[in-house]
Amino acid sequence: MRVLVVEDEVRLADNLAAALREGPGFAVDCAEDGEVGEQLARQGCYDLIILDLMLPKVDGLTVLRHMRSRDNSTPVLILTAKDGTASTIELLNAGADDYLSKPFDLGELIARAKALIRRGKGASHPVFAIADIEVNTLEQTVRRAGRVIDLSPTEYRILEYMVHRPRVIVSKRELLEHLYDYNWEHHSNVIEAHISNLRKKLMADSDQQPVETLRGRGYRLVADLEGAG
Amino acid sequence: MRVLVVEDEVRLADNLAAALREGPGFAVDCAEDGEVGEQLARQGCYDLIILDLMLPKVDGLTVLRHMRSRDNSTPVLILTAKDGTASTIELLNAGADDYLSKPFDLGELIARAKALIRRGKGASHPVFAIADIEVNTLEQTVRRAGRVIDLSPTEYRILEYMVHRPRVIVSKRELLEHLYDYNWEHHSNVIEAHISNLRKKLMADSDQQPVETLRGRGYRLVADLEGAG
C-alpha cells in the first residue's frame, strides 16, 4: 500500500513515515507543503493520503476540496491541530474520511490508516478470504487451508495488495507503484521474483496455484479453485 | 463489548459510533436525549456508557446520578463542553469514571473507552494470560508456568504492552512511543536491548521463546506454544 503524508513539520512527518513503513509496511511519500502535496495526490497512485490542515502555500482543507472536485476519491485522513480551528463538520463536509487531532497516538493513526484503506477498497473486515487463502491484515498472517504460511515482508505485501483486489488483474506496474515509493528507480524483475517465491510458499502443501499469470497484463488471484486436484 | 452513546449532536454521535465500531469493534447504540439514554442504560447490558452533559430533556449529570442511585455500576465516560459548567470534582462525585472535554481526540476517547471497559470488567480481568505467561497488572507481577519472574520496570512495561496486543505485531517504534513520551532522533537499540533481557528472563526455566521477532516489522507474543519442546 502506498501512502502520501502531507505535513510541514519535518520531524513529525519523518516519524510518521517511518512508523508507516515499519509497522504495516506501507510505501510512503512525503510532501512538505500543500502545493507539492496536491501535485503528488493528483497522480492518483496512493491508497491513502494523510493530510495536515496547517500547511504552507495551500492549506489542507483547500487541498482536500480540490482533490474532491477533481473526483479524486482517495481516502483522506486529516491531522488537525490541538486548538482545532476547523470544525469536525466542516472537515467531513469537505470530504475527509477521518480525522485525528495532534498530538495523536501513532498506533491509533496506523489503525485508522488501515481501516481507511480497507474501506477505500470496499472492504470492511480486516480478514480477507479468497478461495482457501486467508489474509489477516491485523495480525499480518496468512493461512492456506488453515495452515499458517510464513511470508517475507515483501511477499506479504504483494499478497495483501492482491487480496484487496479480488478478481482483478493486477499489473506489475501497479504492484511496483503501490509497493514502493517514488525513490525507487530500479527497474527489473523484482515483482516476478517475489511472485515466484510467493507461489512456492503458497504451494507448500497444496496442489493448486492461486496466483495466475496473464501474459503481458499482470497477475490475478483465482477465486475458484478446483475442489479436487 | 457493547457501548451506549448518549449525545444529541447527531453528527458527532454518528462519527463516534462509527469510530468505536471500526476501531475496537464495539457494538454501539445511540440515544439522542437523556430520557432515552436513561431507559437504555437501565437495561444494564452495556460495558460502557459515553454520556454528554448537555442533553435535551434530562441532562447528563442527572442521568448519571439516577444510574448510580439504582446501583448501576456500568463505567461512564462523560463528555463535557469546552466551557465546562460542571466541575471535575462534581463529575467524579456523581460517579463518573472518566471525562473528556470537547473537542476531544477520537483516539484519546477510544483509548479511554478501552481502559474503562478493562477496568469495568474489573477485578476479574487485570490479569492477562498468553500461553503459559500470566501478567497481573494490579500487582505488576509476571508468572511463567506458575513461577514468578522478576522483571525490571522497563521490561515489565514492554511485556505489559505486548500482552495487551496479543497476536499483533508490535513495532519497535510503537513500543518507544508507549514507553516514552517522545521519540528520539538518534538511532538507539534500547528496545532491542530490553527485549533481549526480557527474553532471557522469560526463558529462565522454560524452553520456548514467547517473544517472536518479525524482521523489519517488530515483535509479537506467540499465543500457541508447542506443548512439548
Place this chain on the structure above:
DNA sequence: TGGACGCGATGCGTGTCCTCGTCGTCGAAG
C-alpha cells in the same frame, strides 16, 4: 558507596532483497 538499571556503541550472524543469467512458454505471423 555500592548495586541495579537504563542507555549507547560495537562486532557478528543472518534473513531479506535485488540482480543476473538461463531456460521455458505463450502468442502471433508466415
Place this chain on the structure above:
DNA sequence: CTTCGACGACGAGGACACGCATCGCGTCCA
C-alpha cells in the same frame, strides 16, 4: 503447423540492513 520473438519463471549469489548479544558508562536510589 512451424518458427521466431518476447515475456515470464526460477535458481544462485552477493550486498545490505537488521537484529542480537555484550560491554562500559552514567545515574538514581538504598
